[in-house]
Amino acid sequence: MGSRREKTQTLGLIGFGAFGQLAARTLAAHFDIRVCDPARAHTTLPCGRSLRMTTLEDAAGCDVVVLAVPVARLRHLCGVIAPMLRKGALVLDVGSVKVLPVRVMREVLPADVDIVGTHPLFGPQSAASGVxxxxxVVCPVRGDRHRQVAAFLRHLGLQVITDTADAHDRELAVVQGLTHLIAKVLVGLGPLPDRMTTASFDLLREAVDMVRDDPPTVLHAIEVSNPYAATVREAFFTGASELQQRLDM
Amino acid sequence: MGSRREKTQTLGLIGFGAFGQLAARTLAAHFDIRVCDPARAHTTLPCGRSLRMTTLEDAAGCDVVVLAVPVARLRHLCGVIAPMLRKGALVLDVGSVKVLPVRVMREVLPADVDIVGTHPLFGPQSAASGVxxxxxVVCPVRGDRHRQVAAFLRHLGLQVITDTADAHDRELAVVQGLTHLIAKVLVGLGPLPDRMTTASFDLLREAVDMVRDDPPTVLHAIEVSNPYAATVREAFFTGASELQQRLDM
Known part of the structure; x- marks a missing residue:
């Protein structure tokens, strides 16, 4: 996958939102990329080599197929592309949760394609200067090509963490759940001060700025599609309310 | 203050907690420092030049007197040292709020001493490698020596923000109020993940680590002694509760 010998492998990228565009820029040097975005008929493409807009059928017929649509649309998409996938293709998703997408891909995609779940723990903001x-995170689902995927991602300079979808969702319920909850609450308070600031507040504001422009579908995936998110949220709100009572006594 | 000509000025540092010790290290090269801590009879001093433990009377009789005790103890301390202060002395506090300490110092300290309120927006954690x-923040209270103080602090490499105690407390109610609230809630959730982390979560955790070891007196000053803290806290908890309802629908 992506080595010199396989340079001409085709990669179908389905979904061309903020993350899909970052993926295209990152992968353009390694694959013949075919982009399709069901939600964007008239997208202007950035000037990248090996990058052209195509039909869903063409993108789904590639050697490697990356599903970069919102988690909530994954089941529908998998149903539509199932008959278009090439035998022996490798299908990957990039969703912010893993238990649900992995289950959907395993259930809906044909038995003769390999499947790997991934979650890049970065986005257009945090990886603005490169990945x-x-x-x-890489979750093996079907077949053993997750090893090749991990090796390729390491070659790109990424730190690869291979684990189960369940372990991912447990840990990310805290990591992303709390970050997005706190960011959402702080953004709701209006513009944050930037003059008399402490180092810790500067870090907090930087964290908020990194996720404040994430599309609503990301918050939805993190807070609603992660089976462990409600428990973490509950603990956060309970802790907040206990602290409120203590301070207002 | 602190220039070559005035190198032999005496500075009485009253209070030798974590911040008092940082102040002593930072100021030792510029003053003949006399440290007194009413709460620490047997403190081991770090080896610093111009640094010796002394009586409250001796510390309060210096050219410059820095009050580095918890805000809640400031009124009592000012009452005790008022008759010990030298005419023309410069008295400064370093508390995390300013409206209350400035009022206390103005009311309790004798009319013939100059007064400047300060709030260093850093601590032993964030300034571990220097200030x-x-x-x-510098708040002029009585006399015009706040200008000398500001010039000296700039000479130390600090960014000086001169403003009123009221402007300080309004802005810091957000800056410190929110940071400490969030840190307190997160610390209460137990150990935070450090494996599958995003850049924004890493920043959040770093912010929490910076304030998690602050003494309880700091949280008390920030949340209880700042007249604007309750309003900010209320807004934060209201925002959290609204978000909770939206996500649990």
Whole structure:
């Protein structure tokens, strides 16, 4: 996958939102990329080599198929592309949760394609100057090509963490759940001060700025589609309410 | 204050907690420092020049007197040292709120001493490798020596923000109020993940680590002694509760 010998492998990228565009820029040097976005008929493409807009059928017929649509649309998409996939293709998703997408892909995609779940723990904001050094989670689903995928991602300079979808969702319920909850609450308070600030507040504001422009579908995936998110949220709100009572006594 | 000509000025540092010790390290090269801590009879001093433990009377009789005790103890301390202060002395506090300490110092300290309120927007954690580049707020209270103080602090490499106690408390109610609230809630949730983390979560955790070891007196000053803290807290908890309802629908 992506080595010199396989340079001409085709990669179908389905979904061309903020993350899909980052993926295209990152992968353009390694694959013949075919982009399709069911939600964007008239997208202007950035000037990248090996990058052209195509039909869903063409993108789904590639050697490697990356599903970069919102988690809530994954089941529908899998149903539509199932008959279009090439035998022996490798299908990957990039969703912010893993238990649900992995189950959907396993159930809906044909038995003769390999499947790998991934979650890049970065986005257009945090990886603005490149993906090197950032983390990505890889969940083996069907077949053993997750090893090739992990090796390729390491070659890109990423830190690869291979684990189960369940372990991912447990840990990310805290990591992303709390970050997005706190960001959402702080953004709701209006513009944050930037003059008399402490180092810790500067870090907090930087964290908020990194996720405040994430599309609503990301918050939805993190807070609603992660089976462990409600428990973490509950603990956060309970802790907040206990602290409120203590301070207002 | 602190220039070559005035190198032999005496500075009485009253209070030798974590911040008092940082102040002593930072100021030792510029003053003949006399440290007194009413709460620590047997403190082991770090080896610093111009640094010796002394009586409250001796510390309060210096050219410059820095009050580094918890805000809640400031009124009592001012009452005790009022008759010990030298005519023309400069008295400064370093508390995390300013409206209350400034009022107390103005009311309780004798009319013939100059007074400046300060709030160093850093602590032993954030300024572990030095105070250079950090921020400090200076509030003029009585006399015009706040200008000398500001010039000296700039000479130390600090960014000086001069403003009123009221402006300080309004802005810091958000800056410190929110940071400490969030840190307190997160610390209460137990150990935070450090494996599958995003850049924004890493920043959040770093912010929490910076304030998690602050003494309880700091949280008390920030949340209880700042007249604007309750309003900010209320807005945060209301925002959290609204978000909770939206997500649990």
């Amino acid at each position: 090197q050094g950032h983390k990505i | 250079q580049g950090h921020k400090i």
